[in-house]
Amino acid sequence: MPELPEVETVRRTLETHVRGRAFVGVTLDWPGCEGISHGIPLQDSLPGSRCIDVGRRGKYLLLRLDRGRTLVIHLRMTGQLLVVGADAPPPRYRRAMLTMDDGKAIAFCDQRKFGRITLVPSRSSLEQVLRRLGPEPEMLKNDRGDGFSASYLAARLSGRRAAVKAVLLDQRVLAGLGNIYVDEVLFAAGVHPATPSRLVDGTAVVRITEAVVAVLADAVANGGTTLADYRDADGVPGTHQSRLLVFRRHGHPCPRCGATIERSVVAQRGTHACPSCQPRAGL
Numbered sequence: 663m664p665e666l667p668e669v670e671t672v673r674r675t676l677e678t679h680v681r682g683r684a685f686v687g688v689t690l691d692w693p694g695c696e697g698i699s700h701g702i703p704l705q706d707s708l709p710g711s712r713c714i715d716v717g718r719r720g721k722y723l724l725l726r727l728d729r730g731r732t733l734v735i736h737l738r739m740t741g742q743l744l745v746v747g748a749d750a751p752p753p754r755y756r757r758a759m760l761t762m763d764d765g766k767a768i769a770f771c772d773q774r775k776f777g778r779i780t781l782v783p784s785r786s787s788l789e790q791v792l793r794r795l796g797p798e799p800e801m802l803k804n805d806r807g808d809g810f811s812a813s814y815l816a817a818r819l820s821g822r823r824a825a826v827k828a829v830l831l832d833q834r835v836l837a838g839l840g841n842i843y844v845d846e847v848l849f850a851a852g853v854h855p856a857t858p859s860r861l862v863d864g865t866a867v868v869r870i871t872e873a874v875v876a877v878l879a880d881a882v883a884n885g886g887t888t889l890a891d892y893r894d895a896d897g898v899p900g901t902h903q904s905r906l907l908v909f910r911r912h913g914h915p916c917p918r919c920g921a922t923i924e925r926s927v928v929a930q931r932g933t934h935a936c937p938s939c940q941p942r943a944g945l
């Protein structure tokens with residue numbers, strides 16, 4: 663599933679093709695990909711709109727259009743946005759095609775059909791769509807940009823029995839983390855994913871805070887992680903999969919200590935950790 667680094671990579675590659683272009687047509691191969699809540703009909707309302715820029719909030723792509731409108735796209739499990747020639751044969755699993763005024767189109771492909779495209783008519787309705795999202799992980803950098811502020815995460819973990827992994831996966835706490843990067847962050851921080859949040863001590867919160875920012879920045883620099891479906895808007899896979907230290911590496915030696923990486927289930931998700939570098943505190 664695309665997480666912040668993959669969505670950010672799609673954003674950057676998509677923006678080079680879409681910024682300044684006007685949409686001229688919409689083909690809905692599978693009408694169910696259109697988000698209804700807070701949206702207005704794509705086929706009626708998108709043509710004629712021009713893209714001002716392409717933003718991101720958490721795992722949401724935000725194509726800002728003129729007249730205060732925004733095209734909100736969530737890729738969910740297997741969604742892809744590919745820039746193609748409008749006359750090219752449709753790519754596999756195409757669910758929608760948004761044609762632009764330069765003869766190119768954005769093909770929305772989605773094998774599992776969980777992704778959604780919503781045309782949101784106003785800034786206030788966009789706020790409604792995004793209202794439950796926590797801050798961007800970048801916010802964990804301090805105001806001077808020379809360090810990190812752990813106080814935000816410390817407050818969110820304090821007193822909670824839920825596993826630290828569950829709290830980090832919660833999009834209301836931080837927007838953009840998912841299963842891959844939470845496992846990598848907690849390995850970097852030396853904290854077991856099942857640790858009850860209230861037992862994560864102050865120094866560990868500082869290590870988690872630094873790891874969130876560093877792991878995500880590294881993954882963005884590598885164009886994201888491609889385990890199966892993920893591609894950028896040019897169809898290019900990411901390279902960060904070769905840099906993953908624990909995720910889906912169970913049975914392999916820990917790159918730090920050589921112990922065998924274990925797989926378990928935490929927060930209903932497959933979870934990967936080193937039993938030696940990430941001791942199961944309080945468990």
Ligand SMILES: [Zn+2]
Pocket residue numbers: 916917918919920921936937938939940
């Ligand atoms: Zn280890």
